[in-house]
Amino acid sequence: MANPWAAKISQVVKLDEQDRSVLENLTARAVSVEPGRTLARQGDRPDQMHVVLQGFLARYKILGDGQRQIVSLLVAGEACGLQAYTLDALDYGVCSIGEALVATLPRQEVLGVMARRPTLAAGLRWGELQAESILWEWITSLGRRNAYRRAAHLLHELHLRLSAAGLDGEDGYDFPLTQMDLSDVLGMSVVHVNRVLQRLREEGLIVLRQGRLTLPDPPRLAAAAGFDAAYLHLDCRGGARPVASGMACQT
Amino acid sequence: MANPWAAKISQVVKLDEQDRSVLENLTARAVSVEPGRTLARQGDRPDQMHVVLQGFLARYKILGDGQRQIVSLLVAGEACGLQAYTLDALDYGVCSIGEALVATLPRQEVLGVMARRPTLAAGLRWGELQAESILWEWITSLGRRNAYRRAAHLLHELHLRLSAAGLDGEDGYDFPLTQMDLSDVLGMSVVHVNRVLQRLREEGLIVLRQGRLTLPDPPRLAAAAGFDAAYLHLDCRGGARPVASGMACQT
DNA sequence: CGAGATCTTGAAGCACATCAAATACCGTGG
């Protein structure tokens, strides 16, 4: 399972050899991008998608007064921009966080592939829907969880998203976000991010150093966050049972 | 333009007579629902969509500790649940706020219509995308705007969403949200909602009484909110120019 | 007219922001 995109999709759909090789081809020309590189700009006409193979991407909005809010993080195996042919202009910018390996694809090509490979198409659509679920959960985090739980919730979610695609080793995962990045994700000040992280450390819920994050006791972290994994729609573990069979029939 | 759903879609796509009558038929069996009625429950298997013809619906999540966060408001002309066949379970509940007129449709039927009427399909997809845009903007509101701007932003956005569909009279629009509802939308306490509304009133930015909201000076309200309407993707005013022509070709 | 919701007001407390400065980290060049 070299390709994290395939791994992600396989969580929910049973890919055959051809599906896999199609994905392999699509991502063959992936490119390594340095930290903080802008891949798309707010207001751009969106005609390509991005697939993350390693590292993190962020989708962000810039407010009039210069503040930044990261509206979504993308981890390895995740894609963005499939649906976002919002006609006129992209709502958010996309940039790398830390070093990342990214495939940039013309959307048309991907749509073509989806027309030919229904299973793949179902898997890709499921990815879009999961991303939307994550948005909703994120809204409730921002609206109703305090800084501590919000941070715990995010870290645990990333853990699940990565490990669901088999990218989270026993010793944790690479975590290139600076505390400033985190503050833009979590909607709080850098200083407060720092304090919250410290509390999580003291309580033995996270180990974070040198760009690597380990969760010694995920269940306890989940409890601290008030985490309910239902919104990730990963219940179909084992991979054997393709849950999304009905999805291919979208118009 | 009796049908607000058609009006909404017409903002972006040129409907012919048949399209209109199809929409008319779909919404023929609309039902009036009393305030606070639950239309769908978090965790339900989602196989139907809802279209709002009058009033407001809310999509909400309930946290473990009983708190509620409204993740999205739906106004007349808007639909929900088209994409949300998240396979296993609905991420949010849907309920009415105030009295509302709602059409509940089997999703299959709508998908069938979309297959036959590409223009309509494009319009419906545009609606989904706009809804997603709104989510992103809402995340940045929750993360980066203070209570005052957040409230101003919401009220102005609703004004635009309604007036874009021609449902906002010169004297404002019906506004059935209680301050408690607002607190669940805005992610703040009821008391603070009250204070923020008062400030907006004192400054002459809103007039709100007896379930009716008037914006005496929308531009000033927009300025107070730091509002940038780009995210609503309404730039294509006039209705004559169908911007979404390219959209019909989604797989 | 009375009962329940909703709105309003005040007072006190806390979570988080802001300001400011010190420390640790990291790649670079000497």
Next chain:
DNA sequence: CCACGGTATTTGATGTGCTTCAAGATCTCG
């Protein structure tokens, strides 16, 4: 190897936006 500069992290002190608690006023409707 160390010196160095820039960036990221940490710490403390102070301020404030918002919450919470509590009570009174107003509205709504049977």
